[in-house]
Amino acid sequence: MSSTKAAVIRECRPNLTAYEAVYKKIHANPELSHCESETASLIIQHLRGLSADFEIRAGIGGHGLIAILRNGTGKTVLLRADIDALPVAERTGLEYASLRRQIGSDGKETPVMHACGHDFHAVCLLIAAETLLRARQFWTGTLVFLFQPAEEAGDGALGMVNDGLYDSSRHNCPIPDIVLGQHVAPIRAGVVASKNGPIMSSSDSLKVTIFGRGGHGSMPHRCIDPVVIASHIVVRLQTIVSRVVPPDEVAVITVGSIHAGEAENVISDRVFFTVNIRTLDEQVRHTVLDHVRRTITSECEAGFCEKGPQIEHHMSLPVTVNSENAEKKLRQTFAQIFGHEFVVAPKSSLASEDFSILAGSIGKPYCFWLFGGIDQQLWDSLAAQGKLDTVPINHSPDFAPAIHPTLETGGDALVAAALTFLESSP
Template identity: 50%
Template sequence: MVDDGLFDPKKHACPVPDVLLGQHVFPLRPGSVVTKSGPILAAADSLRITVYGQGGHGSMPHRCIDPVVLASSIVLKLQTIVSREIPPEETAVVTVGSLKAGDAVNVISDEAVLQVNIRTMSEEWRKRVLDGVQRIVKAECEAARSPREPLFEKLNAFPLTSNDRETTEKVREAFTAHFGDEHANMDTAASGSEDFQNLATAVNKPSVFWGWSGSDPRVWEKHQKEGILNQLPVNHSPFFAPGIHPTISTGIDAMVVAALSFVGKNQGREFDF
């Protein structure tokens, strides 16, 4: 929306807000909301990487350069970025979500395509992880005698979502007054990602993003009773099915309470809906 001229006075001319508020369902206890100052969601970068070999018949691998073996080596070596290059106090995730090569069981393909997703919690380590991915892929291609340089294509990029501290404190006070014990502070940032931050960065305004529960009370209760809350279906899982209640009411309350903490005569007071 920003790239399409959301705030451009000559295009969509959307008024520039004083503050930006955003929210998203999280796998939390039903009816609860969470906030956090500073980084709350990771930056995310997705790449498509094509590596090249020399195809041929599966019975004569010595006459080929096998891109499947090359790609497999890359997948394993990429895991060393997090395990051997990232300090223990930093957080990063490198996931190869897709690896495709060839169509026949007895034919060695001439290329393999990997799709890589990267999550980081700071701009410094974002750059270093991305540089590490390129360095490893190029080195493995050279070691495998790849006939061509690998092709890197950026699929998407999401910024680090970092909440303005003063703005977050104001929302926290309002949430505590309204939700009581159902409002909690997050200790660490989540590894999910959002493009919400782009709205604030584009106009240099403060922002705050928070999570509210999308869990079905019956599903939550079952998992809690069985001691398997770590297996609760999360966002984008094919089994993630938010409960209509209290998800809708909690989300509406959260956004209205946050908005009214900045505008209207009820600022700073408990809200009764």
């Protein structure tokens, strides 16, 4: 099969004009995490239009769904795409830009945008589904196309698993031998990048409340000022990276929000702030988390707080660590399919994913890779000027990947990856 994968893709890839229209529709109508009902319905409608051979099971962990394609005996391969969007106001100026506002699960209305490229992920997986459907004469086994909600909320994959994704008495998804996924990235369109070992970081988010004693701004000696205490904590947390984490390891600690009080002459009785921690090694992760908690608690004691801090660990995503054997096989395939457009990622990304939970929860290997979305002429022009740091990145209101060749690249990569682990047809 390895010598014919490129030929199979060329022969079986559908005309992408219809998929360009599907992409524009999804992009213009994004939905927040846990609110992806329209997107899921569109995907189901499209799959049913392709073939009745897809066994579709919906409503998994919210708006998650799977489409199963059986084709004789052999291995089971699961291909995953996430489908949710972000509370971002789009300013790309595209003719199909999102103007949508939506009430999220928190009850607040916000603008919504596919600022992370999940619209590409969904459409590329649909392209792969049709390609592999048309290519059934070239492979045997079982394919699972999984469309996951709520990746941005950090609980979508776990939600599907906990809702009985693999439970025979619930959704009965065939247990995969390998789980595969990808993410569009702010790199040159047409490029595919993989990496052995850690490719994306862990992410831990904390909500912290510091309790002081409020009062009049003119009488600080009668108060315990939580703003001062929180300020010491924010500064002190940065020394964990510089003085606790080994210099050859990676860790990032970000205090992303902080809030206290409403008036300048009132000392508040409490402060709320959020902390995000990213690491690439489990031992470093545990060390940093321990020191973050100790720092917060110690500064509260030093500030004479009458009540200890409240520390809520509200989101936790594991390190995404590619299987060595699986990544080695994929690297060979991608080099054959994409030639010089395939690259080995020089370093791990400090973005995070919940993708690995779909495999880790059942003890199966997985592999995750990146594919480029930045217009080639724009990329080359900015590279020549030394201005690649101005390229709009994921989560930016200006993030606007080029439709082509991004759709082709993402679809082809999924098909090539699936064929790598499926048995070739006799």
